[in-house]
Amino acid sequence: GAVVSQHPSRVICKSGTSVKIECRSLDFQATTMFWYRQFPKQSLMLMATSNEGSKATYEQGVEKDKFLINHASLTLSTLTVTSAHPEDSSFYICSAIAAGGPDGELFFGEGSRLTVL
Amino acid sequence: LAKTTQPISMDSYEGQEVNITCSHNNIATNDYITWYQQFPSQGPRFIIQGYKTKVTNEVASLFIPADRKSSTLSLPRVSLSDTAVYYCLVGFRGYQKVTFGIGTKLQVIP
Numbered sequence: 050g051a052v053v054s055q056h057p058s059r060v061i062c063k064s065g066t067s068v069k070i071e072c073r074s075l076d077f078q079a080t081t082m083f084w085y086r087q088f089p090k091q092s093l094m095l096m097a098t099s100n101e102g103s104k105a106t107y108e109q110g111v112e113k114d115k116f117l118i119n120h121a122s123l124t125l126s127t128l129t130v131t132s133a134h135p136e137d138s139s140f141y142i143c144s145a146i147a148a149g150g151p152d153g154e155l156f157f158g159e160g161s162r163l164t165v166l
Numbered sequence: 167l168a169k170t171t172q173p174i175s176m177d178s179y180e181g182q183e184v185n186i187t188c189s190h191n192n193i194a195t196n197d198y199i200t201w202y203q204q205f206p207s208q209g210p211r212f213i214i215q216g217y218k219t220k221v222t223n224e225v226a227s228l229f230i231p232a233d234r235k236s237s238t239l240s241l242p243r244v245s246l247s248d249t250a251v252y253y254c255l256v257g258f259r260g261y262q263k264v265t266f267g268i269g270t271k272l273q274v275i276p
Contacts, residue, residue: 053209083263092253093210093266142209155200155264157209 052076053145055158062133063166069129070161072143078123079145083155084116087140099126133165170254175271184241186270188254191235199230199237202253204269210253214239241272249274 052075062068072082080101085093097107097118105118115137117129126145130137142160171189178184190199198217202210214221216228216237227240241248253269 055209085266092268095263095265098263140207144209154212154215157202157211160207160209162207 053079053143053156053158055141055143055161057161058159059162059164061164061166064134065132067129067131068133068163069127070141070143070163072126072128072145072158074124074145074147074156077145077147077156079126079147080123082120082126082143082145084118084126084128085142085144087142087160093142096128130163133163135165138163138165170256170267172252172254172267172270174268175273177273177275178244179275180245181243184244184248184272186239186241186252186254186272187236188239189236190254190256193234193256197234197256199228199234200255200257201226201228201237201239202255204251204253210266213252244272244274246274246276248272 054073054075056071060068082099084096086096087093095108096111096116097105099105099118099120101120101123107113115131117131120126140160140162142158144155144157169192198215200215201213203213204210214223214226214228216230218230218234221228229238249272251269251271253266255264257264
């Protein structure tokens with residue numbers, strides 16, 4: 050089946066630094082990717098919708114200047130957490146929809162755990 | 167987007183059949199119902215998707231009544247490895263953003 054890969058799977062950074070998380074669709078083209086954040090024992094919270102070649106659409110309450118999303122190609126979307134703080138520590142997950150796919154199935158990445166010290 | 171309601175948690179013994187029901191009273195005509203499984207520190211994994219009646223694959227069955235206001239995920243003969251959180255999502259086959267409810271935490275007991 051289709052594979053979505055995230056990198057890095059784990060990252061630890063100091064407060065105030067920026068961290069980039071990559072989301073790649075390995076064997077299909079993804080016109081749309083979604084970014085989620087998940088805190089311990091909670092559900093996935095949609096942060097933004099990323100469309101190839103256009104600006105991302107952010108959910109209410111998500112700071113677009115803090116969580117920079119770039120979807121420069123049909124196989125790669127990146128999430129950059131700028132000036133990270135301890136409260137940004139979370140599990141970040143991306144998902145992708147296959148371009149032209151008949152089933153509209155969402156394929157999820159393995160997730161990236163960010164720890165901000 | 168249709169809101170979903172699921173039990174927060176369920177316990178089951180190994181080898182038993184587990185049925186998890188999801189309510190989605192506001193489901194739209196074009197909406198499909200999809201179930202995902204999530205293990206700790208992993209991304210959700212697709213289990214099954216359906217529109218109406220019954221769908222079966224190698225891991226689960228999905229029962230959808232005629233009014234489509236609910237759906238039931240059936241896991242036959244669960245094992246310890248089925249301990250996970252199960253999410254019911256409703257949407258137009260993924261061609262729109264989907265939001266996750268709380269999900270059902272299934273604990274399989276030896």
